[in-house]
Amino acid sequence: MLILGAEDIHQILDGAEKNVLETVRRAYVLHDRGHTALPHSVFLRFPHDQRNRIIGLPAYLGDETPVAGVKWIASFPGNLAAGLPRASAAIIMNSMATGAPEAFLEGSVISARRTAASAALAAATLTARKPDTGVSLVGCGVINFEVLSYLRAALPELATVTLFDLDRDRARAFAERCTARWPDLTVALADTAEEALAAQRLVSLATTASAPHLTTDACRPGTLVLHLSLRDLTVDSILAGVNVVDDADHVCRESTSLHLTEQRTGDRAFIQASIGSVLADPAPYRRAEDRVTVFSPFGLGVLDLAVAEFVRRTADTLTLGTRVPGFLPVSG
Numbered sequence: 270m271l272i273l274g275a276e277d278i279h280q281i282l283d284g285a286e287k288n289v290l291e292t293v294r295r296a297y298v299l300h301d302r303g304h305t306a307l308p309h310s311v312f313l314r315f316p317h318d319q320r321n322r323i324i325g326l327p328a329y330l331g332d333e334t335p336v337a338g339v340k341w342i343a344s345f346p347g348n349l350a351a352g353l354p355r356a357s358a359a360i361i362m363n364s365m366a367t368g369a370p371e372a373f374l375e376g377s378v379i380s381a382r383r384t385a386a387s388a389a390l391a392a393a394t395l396t397a398r399k400p401d402t403g404v405s406l407v408g409c410g411v412i413n414f415e416v417l418s419y420l421r422a423a424l425p426e427l428a429t430v431t432l433f434d435l436d437r438d439r440a441r442a443f444a445e446r447c448t449a450r451w452p453d454l455t456v457a458l459a460d461t462a463e464e465a466l467a468a469q470r471l472v473s474l475a476t477t478a479s480a481p482h483l484t485t486d487a488c489r490p491g492t493l494v495l496h497l498s499l500r501d502l503t504v505d506s507i508l509a510g511v512n513v514v515d516d517a518d519h520v521c522r523e524s525t526s527l528h529l530t531e532q533r534t535g536d537r538a539f540i541q542a543s544i545g546s547v548l549a550d551p552a553p554y555r556r557a558e559d560r561v562t563v564f565s566p567f568g569l570g571v572l573d574l575a576v577a578e579f580v581r582r583t584a585d586t587l588t589l590g591t592r593v594p595g596f597l598p599v600s601g
């Protein structure tokens with residue numbers, strides 16, 4: 270058994286944005302071509318507790334070196350008040366020869382970066398006539414910081430960021446981190462979510478809202494909304510937008526805004542495309558200039574496994590991690 274902790278994973282992934290973007294792109298295309306097995310995520314919730322959950326995401330990705338395993342990720346939003354991250358996770362990778370578990374990885378860093386890579390890939394793929402030079406981030410937490418980092422890697426012209434968080438102190442602290450990391454970036458704080466939506470034609474929503482609280486009315490036509498937290502937008506805004514998802518079967522569950530929209534309309538005709546099909550199409554995609562485009566990725570386990578495999582291969586090359594030879598029982 271190979272164990273890779275957060276320090277090992279940072280050593281491998283810090284500065285590896287291009288590799289992660291390519292790994293995620295490839296996983297989406299393989300998923301589009303049917304080279305994956307992806308059961309629905311399992312949501313473990315607790316009696317009398319609406320806030321906390323642990324999600325299991327099993328996945329198989331058929332590639333030159335196929336991978337299978339599971340991410341087990343907890344979300345405890347109250348952790349923030351104690352100065353701890355909301356999400357924590359582990360990934361188990363299984364051998365495709367014997368089925369045996371053979372690697373155990375810290376999962377929250379991989380999870381945040383694959384999410385950010387999927388958002389940045391969508392932004393670089395669902396392009397506007399004029400390149401996006403600014404982004405508004407609604408929700409100033411772990412995910413949107415990674416999103417900004419990946420957008421900087423994927424969109425070379427991105428030079429300004431507008432921030433909004435319900436907690437103004439978190440928005441201010443986030444702004445300071447941005448300036449320290451990217452001194453050339455222009456950083457502004459918005460007083461309301463609507464002001465942030467109107468400020469840029471690229472928007473990333475990564476809040477912990479559990480029910481719709483926001484419309485896209487304030488967005489300028491031609492805006493792309495990266496709807497990562499999945500439960501922010503009202504049904505009317507989903508219906509008014511051009512909707513791109515990662516997988517319709519996955520995203521129309523668990524009271525996401527798209528699930529609520531399907532419940533209202535009775536079908537999924539409001540979903541126009543999957544990101545995998547757009548990436549697999551050699552013709553460039555141009556987003557509608559007269560409407561708002563909404564990218565809602567459920568977050569597929571194959572992305573975690575694909576990035577975990579990249580991490581494991583790199584760890585082998587760099588001889589990182591801890592090997593526990595006696596983890597599995599000795600046969601015979």
Ligand SMILES: NC(=O)c1ccc[n+]([C@@H]2O[C@H](COP(=O)([O-])OP(=O)(O)OC[C@H]3O[C@@H](n4cnc5c(N)ncnc54)[C@H](O)[C@@H]3O)[C@@H](O)[C@H]2O)c1
Pocket residue numbers: 344346349355356380381384407408409410411412413433434435436439462475476477478482496497498499566567568569
């Ligand atoms: N789709 C995916 O693949 C994917 C993957 C990972 C995480 N996520 C989602 O991204 C979201 C953010 O995760 P995180 O780790 O950054 O969380 P976090 O707790 O670190 O940060 C969330 C921030 O949102 C703010 N916030 C809460 N409600 C708000 C609102 N209504 N308006 C503005 N700000 C608000 C909070 O104050 C906090 O600063 C979560 O909902 C998580 O489930 C999605």
